[in-house]
Amino acid sequence: MRCLRKHFSRKYLREEVLPTPFCPGCFNGVVMNAMFKAFEELGVERLKGYVFVSGIGCSSWIPSPHIKADTIHTLHGRAVAVATGVKLAKPNLNVIVIGGDGDLAAIGFNHLVHAARRNMDLLVILVNNLVYGMTRGQASPTTPEGMRTVTTPYGAYEPVMDVAELIARTNANYVARWCVVNFNQLKNSIKEALSKYSRGFRFIEVIAPCITYVVRYEGKTPGQKIKELMKVCRPNTETPYGRIGILKAEDKPGYLDRYFEYVKRATEGDKGE
Amino acid sequence: MSKNTHTQVQEHTVAIAGRGGQGVVLATTLLARAAFKKGLYVAQLQSYGAEVRGGAVVAYVVLSKQPIENPYPENYDLVIALHEAGVARRRNEILSSKAIIADEDLVKPIPKDNVIQVKIVKSGTPNMVALGIITAFIPAITEELRKEISKLWNAEENLRSFDTGVRIGFELLGKHTKLKDVAESLTKLVSS
Amino acid sequence: MRVEFLSGNEAVAKAALDSGLKFYAGYPITPSSEVMHYLARELPKNGGMFIQSEDELAAINMVVGAALAGVKSMTATSGPGFSLMQEGLGYAVMVEAPIVVVNVMRAGPGTGQATKAAQGDVMQARWGRHGDQVVVVLAPSSPQEAYDLTVKAFEIAWGLRVPVVVLSDEFVGHGREVVEMPDKVKEPEPGWGSEDYSKPPFGSDDPRKPPPLPPLGEGYDLLITGSTHDEWGYRDVHSFETHFKLVKRLKEKVLGNIEKVFMYEYFGDDEADILIVAYGSMSRPARTAVRRLRATGFSAGLLKLKTLWPMNYDVLRSYVKDARVVIVPELNLGQVVYDVRIVAGNGTVVVPINKVGGGVPIYACEIVEKAQKVWGEVLEEALQP
Ligand code: SF4
Numbered sequence: 001m002r003c004l005r006k007h008f009s010r011k012y013l014r015e016e017v018l019p020t021p022f023c024p025g026c027f028n029g030v031v032m033n034a035m036f037k038a039f040e041e042l043g044v045e046r047l048k049g050y051v052f053v054s055g056i057g058c059s060s061w062i063p064s065p066h067i068k069a070d071t072i073h074t075l076h077g078r079a080v081a082v083a084t085g086v087k088l089a090k091p092n093l094n095v096i097v098i099g100g101d102g103d104l105a106a107i108g109f110n111h112l113v114h115a116a117r118r119n120m121d122l123l124v125i126l127v128n129n130l131v132y133g134m135t136r137g138q139a140s141p142t143t144p145e146g147m148r149t150v151t152t153p154y155g156a157y158e159p160v161m162d163v164a165e166l167i168a169r170t171n172a173n174y175v176a177r178w179c180v181v182n183f184n185q186l187k188n189s190i191k192e193a194l195s196k197y198s199r200g201f202r203f204i205e206v207i208a209p210c211i212t213y214v215v216r217y218e219g220k221t222p223g224q225k226i227k228e229l230m231k232v233c234r235p236n237t238e239t240p241y242g243r244i245g246i247l248k249a250e251d252k253p254g255y256l257d258r259y260f261e262y263v264k265r266a267t268e269g270d271k272g273e
Numbered sequence: 274m275s276k277n278t279h280t281q282v283q284e285h286t287v288a289i290a291g292r293g294g295q296g297v298v299l300a301t302t303l304l305a306r307a308a309f310k311k312g313l314y315v316a317q318l319q320s321y322g323a324e325v326r327g328g329a330v331v332a333y334v335v336l337s338k339q340p341i342e343n344p345y346p347e348n349y350d351l352v353i354a355l356h357e358a359g360v361a362r363r364r365n366e367i368l369s370s371k372a373i374i375a376d377e378d379l380v381k382p383i384p385k386d387n388v389i390q391v392k393i394v395k396s397g398t399p400n401m402v403a404l405g406i407i408t409a410f411i412p413a414i415t416e417e418l419r420k421e422i423s424k425l426w427n428a429e430e431n432l433r434s435f436d437t438g439v440r441i442g443f444e445l446l447g448k449h450t451k452l453k454d455v456a457e458s459l460t461k462l463v464s465s
Numbered sequence: 466m467r468v469e470f471l472s473g474n475e476a477v478a479k480a481a482l483d484s485g486l487k488f489y490a491g492y493p494i495t496p497s498s499e500v501m502h503y504l505a506r507e508l509p510k511n512g513g514m515f516i517q518s519e520d521e522l523a524a525i526n527m528v529v530g531a532a533l534a535g536v537k538s539m540t541a542t543s544g545p546g547f548s549l550m551q552e553g554l555g556y557a558v559m560v561e562a563p564i565v566v567v568n569v570m571r572a573g574p575g576t577g578q579a580t581k582a583a584q585g586d587v588m589q590a591r592w593g594r595h596g597d598q599v600v601v602v603l604a605p606s607s608p609q610e611a612y613d614l615t616v617k618a619f620e621i622a623w624g625l626r627v628p629v630v631v632l633s634d635e636f637v638g639h640g641r642e643v644v645e646m647p648d649k650v651k652e653p654e655p656g657w658g659s660e661d662y663s664k665p666p667f668g669s670d671d672p673r674k675p676p677p678l679p680p681l682g683e684g685y686d687l688l689i690t691g692s693t694h695d696e697w698g699y700r701d702v703h704s705f706e707t708h709f710k711l712v713k714r715l716k717e718k719v720l721g722n723i724e725k726v727f728m729y730e731y732f733g734d735d736e737a738d739i740l741i742v743a744y745g746s747m748s749r750p751a752r753t754a755v756r757r758l759r760a761t762g763f764s765a766g767l768l769k770l771k772t773l774w775p776m777n778y779d780v781l782r783s784y785v786k787d788a789r790v791v792i793v794p795e796l797n798l799g800q801v802v803y804d805v806r807i808v809a810g811n812g813t814v815v816v817p818i819n820k821v822g823g824g825v826p827i828y829a830c831e832i833v834e835k836a837q838k839v840w841g842e843v844l845e846e847a848l849q850p
């Protein structure tokens with residue numbers, strides 16, 4: 001009889017829905033793994049009290065249906081808005097948003113940037129795969145210039161959006177960018193964003209180029225791409241994907257802290273004129 | 274046969290027509306609130322462009338002893354016209370009304386025998402003078418109205434203008450017999 | 466009993482608070498903003514959450530999130546904002562989020578006339594989303610009804626886990642009238658009071674009895690998705706059976722409760738010759754018109770629809786069938802008149818009265834004149850050899 005120890009991450013998964021629908025070798029698995037490792041190291045046994053909210057796109061399937069917790073799979077782009085509603089309605093819940101570059105940086109960017117401005121008490125993980133993977137590889141706001149995709153057949157000509165830098169310029173508390181090859185740093189960032197920095201808006205961008213489309217568009221094999229990423233994406237350096245590392249780590253009062261201050265004013269005699 | 278009876282509905286409407294900034298909506302709101310406190314059913318509506326300062330404004334109050342059936346009367350019992358713009362906005366409704374007291378400077382002459390043109394805007398704060406004139410037609414709400422006006426930030430000046438309006442209103446009632454009918458029907462509302 | 470002098474918008478806000486509202490998200494827009502202004506003052510003092518969102522897309526999605534978390538939530542908007550909210554409304558239908566959306570109608574399309582009343586969003590409220598779905602649409606005619614129907618909206622939304630649209634208009638929203646309110650409103654209960662969370666949260670044997678949604682954070686490991694899903698929430702975006710069963714159930718849970726959801730009032734003669742079908746603000750001049758017609762010897766009646774969707778066509782037919790002339794006054798170019806045409810037989814003349822823009826109502830005298838004119842024509846025709 002083979003006697004295999006159950007992989008630690010299985011306690012966080014709805015096993016009945018496995019395997020995941022991701023393409024073989026997709027980096028979504030790495031992000032998922034880093035997150036689970038973070039939970040494991042934080043001593044979280046059961047994800048009760050955590051709510052995972054996602055929109056539409058490959059990475060939105062990381063939580064829904066796979067994570068064994070309350071999961072809300074929303075419309076394309078609206079995850080941050082729904083998550084805001086959940087958090088404000090039940091402030092004691094831990095609300096985590098996972099989404100892609102199309103979901104959070106294109107159609108949902110308005111919600112993202114305003115949640116960041118508000119320092120809304122959410123953790124948002126943006127899995128930047130550089131294209132729209134689920135809908136077959138169209139260019140996204142983060143597609144590198146020159147890349148030939150189905151919607152930029154002659155080479156992408158729109159400048160790239162640096163999402164993490166933009167969010168770092170808001171009032172958000174915590175902003176980091178890692179590549180999937182920086183596994184430990186990514187895991188530690190997630191840990192940090194759930195413990196040391198547990199309030200306000202926390203944003204982690206993960207460079208996770210789509211294995212199926214980006215790698216093919218670049219004419220590489222997955223192995224070659226991973227090697228390249230390991231070489232290029234060194235912590236605390238400028239890379240073609242932007243600065244890698246922790247861009248910002250503060251512990252200012254979050255939205256709820258400020259709201260409850262406001263409530264205090266309202267209930268302690270401020271007439272509100 | 275009918276299961277509902279033909280109930281008699283007695284609804285009376287007082288309107289103020291003017292221009293943004295003249296306080297027309299505020300005046301009708303105060304009137305409605307005072308009448309409500311005197312136990313009447315009231316509906317206060319207005320037509321104005323909130324996004325355009327200085328645009329036309331027509332606001333009115335429907336008064337009744339019973340719940341208001343229809344707050345969209347096709348004409349009014351009494352209209353105080355403070356500016357031509359407001360008159361233009363609801364020309365048909367205003368011109369078919371029972372009695373019209375119009376400002377003689379800011380409203381073009383209306384050659385109809387139920388129209389009386391006097392100095393309103395130049396007599397004080399326009400909306401308060403208008404309220405005062407209206408109050409002469411329903412004296413029973415005077416005290417409630419003064420209470421409402423006292424809550425405003427420039428109460429003193431407003432009350433002065435209001436009293437001026439009341440005086441103008443009574444003078445007009447004394448001079449023009451055709452206003453009597455309107456005054457009678459309005460007065461009856463709170464004379465119980 | 467509390468008696469206050471309130472605008473329709475204030476009455477909506479008060480009714481929501483009385484129904485247990487604890488979350489409001491909204492974006493300023495004329496002529497609905499007073500709902501928001503009122504709640505901005507009151508919610509923080511009453512243990513509630515108020516947030517001015519970045520746009521209407523955010524507002525409705527925040528409201529959905531809060532509702533899924535088990536909190537009474539609402540948003541209010543008008544024309545352009547309501548258009549933006551269609552996406553979120555459809556999502557709310559799919560995840561069965563009990564939300565209340567107030568649309569204070571103004572003249573459209575586009576920016577239209579922001580401060581002017583209209584009734585042009587009836588069809589949009591019913592059908593504005595893609596896909597098959599049913600929401601409930603209620604139309605208050607006065608500040609009093611704005612209060613009463615908002616209370617009702619929360620009751621239905623939570624009872625059936627369905628979005629309810631309160632379709633007010635600028636006249637109702639900005640008009641101030643005397644409103645009588647009970648001292649206390651019974652807080653609406655999820656699933657008409659059933660608290661059995663052991664059942665699958667997205668399906669039941671009897672589609673008319675939706676199971677209550679267990680609250681988030683209590684360890685139920687809820688799987689909520691706007692994609693097609695089975696009764697436990699597992700996504701199934703391929704099979705015919707799962708999709709068909711789901712959308713049919715979502716429809717049947719509302720239509721199967723039409724007795725509870727469909728509200729109307731009738732005033733006038735039994736089996737009236739001249740019937741006026743009206744709703745919202747314009748049902749009020751319609752009532753005056755009926756009274757005047759009856760006073761001059763006509764047999765007339767008013768069917769006032771408080772629920773605009775789902776339409777109870779049986780009720781509508783039962784009134785329309787006896788009438789020779791049906792007048793449908795609307796502050797639009799003709800929307801509810803189509804419902805009347807659906808049920809009207811050959812012997813019934815259906816006449817719309819349409820007027821919109823400028824904040825001008827349809828006056829009682831216009832309805833009376835039209836009724837008399839059409840009645841005359843009908844008689845003349847009947848007398849023709
Ligand atoms: S399309 Fe790309 S991002 Fe999506 S699952 Fe496949 S590899 Fe992953």
Ligand SMILES: [Mg+2]
Pocket residue numbers: 057100101102127128129130131132133140
């Ligand atoms: Mg992407």
